[in-house]
Each structure stands twice: as C-alpha cells, then as structure tokens.
Amino acid sequence: MEIKFNIFRKDDDSERYQEYNLDITSGMSISECLMAIKHKQDGTLSFRVGCRNGICGICALKVNGKPVLGCKTKAINLLKNNQITIEPLDNLPIIKDLIVDMEPFFDCQNQIQPWLEETNVPETENLMSQKETEILDKVSSCIQCGACYSTCEVIDIDKEFVGPASIIKNQRYKEDKRDNLNRTKQQNKEHNVWDCTNCVKCDDVCPEDIAPLKVIKEIRKQIINKKYNSKGVTHHKSFLKSIEKNGLLNEAIYPLQAISYNIFRLKEILPVGLRLIKKGKAPDFIQKPIKKLSEVKRLFKEVKE
C-alpha cells in the first residue's frame, strides 16, 4: 500500500517538510520506512536507528505529533488520511532532519548524581526482597529515549526543571539498597518533583510504560511521609486539611495556608485576591460545609493507608 510521508528536514540553511511516497507492508516499523526511503529515494535523509528492538532508545521521534520509538511503532497503525508526519523530538536542539542533540537531556540527568553513592563497601551481598526488586525493576527499565523529556511542558518553559526521566533515574538509585545518598531530600528541593504539573503527557508517551507521573506522585508521598518541609509539602498538607474541615476546598483560606501565612510570600497570592474582591467574586472565608460532613470526617479519621 502506498502512503505519503511528510518528513521534517533541516540542514544549515533551511527547515521544511518534504514529501515521500512509499509502498509499505503491514509489518513495517517507522524506522524501517525511514530506512527504505533513505536507501531507495533520498540518501540525504538523516535519522537515528540503533538496536531495532526497543532496547537502546536512540530512535525516538515524533509521529503525527506524538513521541514514539521508531523501531517499535508500526506505520500502518498511525495512518491519518493515508499520511504520516514525522518530526524530531521537541525540547531539544535539532542537529539535522530527525536527529536531535541529547546534551540538554543528559545535563539534566547529571544534576541528580546518576550513580550509586556507596559510603561503605559491604562485606556481604545486599539481598533484596521480591517486592524491593519489583520496584527497582520498574524504575530501572528507563531506556533514556527522551520521549518524556520532549513532551514535558515544564521543560519547555523552564530549563532548570530536571524533567521526568531524571526523576525516574534518581528514584532508580533511591530504590537501590546499596545507595547511601539522601535522595528524598534532593527530590524535595526546587526544580524537582514539586514543579511537575501532572499534565500526564509523560505517562502517555513512555514506551516502557514506566508512567513517570505515577512515580513522581509516589515520590511526593515519600517526601511527605518522611516529614520534610517545602512549598510543595505545605501545599499538599493544606489541601487535605481544607477538605477535611468542610468537605470542599476553602479557596479563601487555603492559599494563606499554602504559603504558611508567611508575609514574605503574601505577594504571591495578594494581587489575585484583590482582583477577585474588586470584581465582587472573592470566595467566602466562612464556607458552607457539604451535607453529611461527619461522614467525610469519619473517613479521614478511620481509613488507614
């Protein structure tokens, strides 16, 4: 079946989309299609292909707007009006055509000490339980393809954010018994888990099904359980407190709780508050609780995690 490929091209002088028509068979992956185009039609088309088995992570690119591994993605499943658009990953500088510079991605990884930090050389083996191994397996299966990084909205506007892949990497070492670094403390710092917006894009694109957002949520829980303090911790705790009190969020008091009534942080919330008051739509300080609030209070008290 002949289909049309719209492929992003970039060289020193120009950026454009080039059309190629290719006869494909049902089993062909995107990487195989690209190789066929390169071999039969245009030797100048540049892209990365590695293991062709979804292991090395080098062939990630955008197909019809979504980051995927070229080798694991069947072209036939992604046809839109008999067409497929292929572009390089976002959030990374383009070197040529579909090849991006992964340097910013690895710079982020370097921020989190991506190695085992052992202070004592063990005298015996470090035995791990089945459960510990399962947790470690999950977070260590990242192949560093950059799909999550490229789709991350916070990375797009704030290059200081470490990004989902680095958070996963950090957790991989934290869940490893041999590691002796206080990684929870590190995760609680700025530009880390509390800067994630929960947009779910990383979970949606991860070819290894690691679900980075789910891991981020677990890390936040670990931070709170270890009784650390930070803007994020206060934010979460205030939220729960507010719901427990009246069943719904008290939008007048909650922002004050979330900044810990700190007058130096008042500037963060005061302009919004004043604007709402001016428009006569400020939320009430004294909030009407939901009906049967006692049931909610009881669940808060009695449900044990």
Next chain:
Amino acid sequence: MKYAYFPGCVAKGACKELDNSLRLIMKKLGIGLTELDAASCCGAGIIGEVKPKLNLALNARTFAQAEKLGMDILTICSTCQGVFEEAKKELKNPKKLSEINKELNKINSNYSGDVNIKHLLWILVKDYGLDKLAKQVKKPLRQIKPAAMYGCHLLRPSSLMKFDDPENPTSMERLFKTLGAKPILTEGRKRCCGFPIIMTNKEASLRLAGKVLLEAKEKGANCIVTACPLCHMNFDSIQPEIEKLLGKEINLPILHLSQLVGLALDLKIEELGLDKHVVSTEKLIHLINI
C-alpha cells in the same frame, strides 16, 4: 434526561458564575439536575497522592450517592472528571472495591461499582446531541472566535479518556460550530494551564499559561473557552501578572463552556456572571450583539 450534578470546588468558591451558568443552561435545554450536595472534593489528584485509600473511599462515597439517585454524574471540570475516572477504574478491581466498601459500610454507604461519570462537554455532544442543541441556539455566536482549552485530565491518560483523540481533540470545536462560532485551532488546547504549580513555582506556572494565551491571541482567537474551571480561574485571574511577566498585552477574555453555551441560548450577561471576570468580556459581548 437527568443527572447527578457535581459542581466541584471552584464553581462553589471563586467562580460561582460557572455553577450558576450551568444550572441556567440545563434549565433552558430541559436537562434535569440533582446536586450531589453531600459530595466531597474529588481530591484533585492531591489527596490520592498523599492518601490513596482515603481518596478512593471519598470518591466511592460520592459515586454511591449518584447510584442511590440512579443517575449518571455530571461534572463541569476536566480535573474532577479525570480523577473520578481514575478512581472508577481502580474500583473495578473487586478486591479493591470490597476493601473500600468496608470503609463505606461504617458510614452506611455502599458503592456497587458501575457509576457513569460524564463531563458537560460529553453530555452536550453525545447524550443531548449537537443537532438538537443547534435547534436551541437563539443567538448564533457568529463573531466569536474561540480557542478551546480542554484541560489535561479530559484528554489524558489516553488509555482511559477515550472521548476525544488526545492528539487531535475536536469535540469542543464541533460544539463551537454548533453555536455558530468560528473555532480557532491551537496546539495550546491540549496543553496545561499551569495552575497546579502556581503555589510551588509561580513563574513557571505563569509562563505555561502565557504560552497558551499568546498562541490563541496570535492565531486570531477573541476568547478562550475552557472545559475546566481551574484553567478558567487561572487564565482569568492571573492574566495581568502573565502580561507583566511576558511584557505583552494579551487581554483575552476567558469563558467556561457553560457560559459560551449560555450566550448562544441568549441568557443575560449578569446571569452568566460575565460581568464578574477579571479580564473584561465587554468587547466580546458587544460582538455578539452586532
């Protein structure tokens, strides 16, 4: 046609105009509502992070209330919708369901496991139907060029949220056309509004919002219409700060879906609370009356 209405915190707090608009449009369309006035906050994903079991219990309690009424739940919020769907999915596991029902039994409640949760957008497009809605339009919004904002949790995770194609959602745009408006297609419609990190990284939050607003403005939209009260509140109430940070005038009115539908049904500005927005809607409304 009757639904168990779950307004959510924002429509009960800082944006009461959304609750009011929803009630008015439903009345005009002849869709019945029974408010779930004993329901608690969906948890916005936050309760679920800190106390996953409590989160499930609270949401199962809400689902049980709708079950008792024998109605599907209607949400007007992408976040509530997404959080509910996740909870519903987890409660499909019989072991989990029985564990949570043990907690609910203490408060004389029980959830059987098959409530339906529907966002206003889905109800209008599918249950009510766009053809039927078109017949109700009293004032076609010909001069309105809205850019849609779906809200993350109405589209993702794509394995769970199946109503629209997350890469190319179209239901809001189809609805806009039904109301006579001319939708402006943006990439931003699938993006995050920045609200979830406003208390932890305000500058990043403002930049995220700014990106969506500027794209819509540059592509010629004269308003943004959101399916989520959180996006609505964020875009409207912090727009002056975004403009200051980016050094650009944006001045883009932000409407919730219920308000846009209300305008097409010829509801009054005051009824829809459009006079209570931080970013003035005056010029936009003037266009409708031309």
